[in-house]
Amino acid sequence: MLQADPASTVAVPVLTDRLRAVAAGLAIPLGALIVSAAIFSVFLLALGKSPVQYFELVWRGGFGSWFSIQNTLSRAAPLILTALAFAIPARIGLTMLGAEGALVLGGLAAAAAAIPLVSNGFPVAPTLVLMVLAATAAGGAWMGLAGWLRHARGVNETISTLLLTYIAIAISFFFIEGALRDPASANRPSTMPIGRDYMVGTIPGTSIHWGLAAGVVLSVLLWLLMTRTTFGFAARVTGGNPRAALAQGLPVGRLMIACAAIAGACAGLAGFFEVAAVHGQANAAIAAGYGFTGILVAFLARQNPLAILPVAILFGAIDASGGLIQRRMGLPDATALVLQGLIFVVLLASDTLQGRLGALPGRRP
């Protein structure tokens, strides 16, 4: 038994190492989810509510019927894009929380670009292309600014992106209630509706808008970018050790700004879909908190663009089942916030197990 043939002694450890790495990568987030669900159950029991009923309703409201599956996927779409907006800068070592601001600005830019084009009867397809360009440019410039401030001035990007989010929301409210306001929107200030003809339709045979397809395609593309290209490699080297990257002659500053701008463009695109596919106009409803939930999605997916897809669907389901839970159990919609916050805290605490289970290298977010 000790004298196994040479081939297997070489091949087997490599294979098991990879398997163990994947298993550890899955085990920690899954374990964190289970522990959070357990703590949340105790919380519900203390309030005299049934945890079994709660999770059953999450299942039913999220995946129980074709209607609820479509609802879940529609809500997952912006989460995929905002999670990408956190995950890509995280790879290069930046903790950027600006997705909400970039989303809102992207939505505003899309609506602003649409107004003159729609009122002059510009063809639909080029109008939508211009709206996408406006939204991604606005979001990309906004987050890129934070990346540049970090690189050029050493401004902490976590705090600056949060401040920029508040400023972005103020800017969009300023325009929505001022220059861009549709006089017909009396109680709820909004921009001029872009009109049914100009709205992005749904994926054929479903009621899910094309934002989901965009999210899936972008996740795959960005996964390829970050894992299969020199750009991604350079970004990950910088994330691992910025000084070593500088010593290697990598353009650290440009890489940081590029990652931040890509992130902003993703969030801006989410804002475009909120305007062009969901609301048909820009108003306060586009600042719905997707940018913040996306951060949690990205953490749970360990900043892996492909893993973001299932995690975003899970959180889309929690979101989609909120109404059902409110009606059946009398729990407020903030219940989902408590569960999300709890998952978030437990997940980060479980980082301490990184590298202790199997061979996964410890990575600090």
Added chain:
Amino acid sequence: MSWEALGVVLTAMLGGAIRVSIPFLFVALGETITEKSGRINLGLEGTLVLGAMGAFAVAFHSGSPWLGVLAAMGIGFLLGLMHGVICSLPRVNDIAVGIAMMSFGVGLAFFFGKPYIQPSAPRIQPIDLGFWTSNPSLSWALQINPLFFVGIALAGVLWWGFANTRPGLILRMTGDSEPAARAMGVNPIRVRILATAIGGSLAGVGGAFLSLSHPGVWTEGLSSGQGLMAVALVIFARWDPLRCVLAALLFGAAGALGPALQAVGISQGYYFFNAAPYILTLFIMIATARKAGASGAPGELSIVR
């Protein structure tokens, strides 16, 4: 704008600066204690919101606003303790945990706060320093909340204590060099957990002010990033409690700009004036960021490295 209107704006800003500065001041002093120990707590925004909600609920049921303040301190202590303990686990990133604690605190506050949105609770009565004037807007501006004086006194005590007491020395040593602290037989983890919990309890008091001062209501939009801005404020104030007071007043004045202009009928650009504190914070960070490491930053602090 006439001279009279300018006078109204300036007095409204004076009163507003004092009022708005109070939550900034308490969060900033709490964060100073935490950051002096070498740790950062970005979750104080959550502490502020949950503190505001808890203080309101306790004041509403007990009829005593000061019991509410005490409750907010307790809530802040517990949230700070949680943050401190989690961050003490190896390989856990304190900035990320702060973000998580923020969403956890806000989530709990919104969850338990739903039934308290309608009623109004007993308020902390302000001290009337405007008795000598017949000018109504000046008299109103000088109705100063007692917590303001508590905050100023606290800043003085902390400033003195950091420099002249044994706990102050241990705190600063832990923040500047963990090996030095260990060599002196100090357990840095215990110091940091305690510093984070105390910092949290002060942020809780700031939250109590938000819901128990005029007009004395709890709403979900009560805090809009004051807890976060206070973290930037601490960097701006170079971890000095006395400078925290000045910085908090400056932020308070910026925050009072929008409402003061609205009081004289200037509502054009209201959202921009409301965003003034965020813009101010950002510019201050841009202006001071590079110098942060050189002047008084605790050596173990992750955010200035």
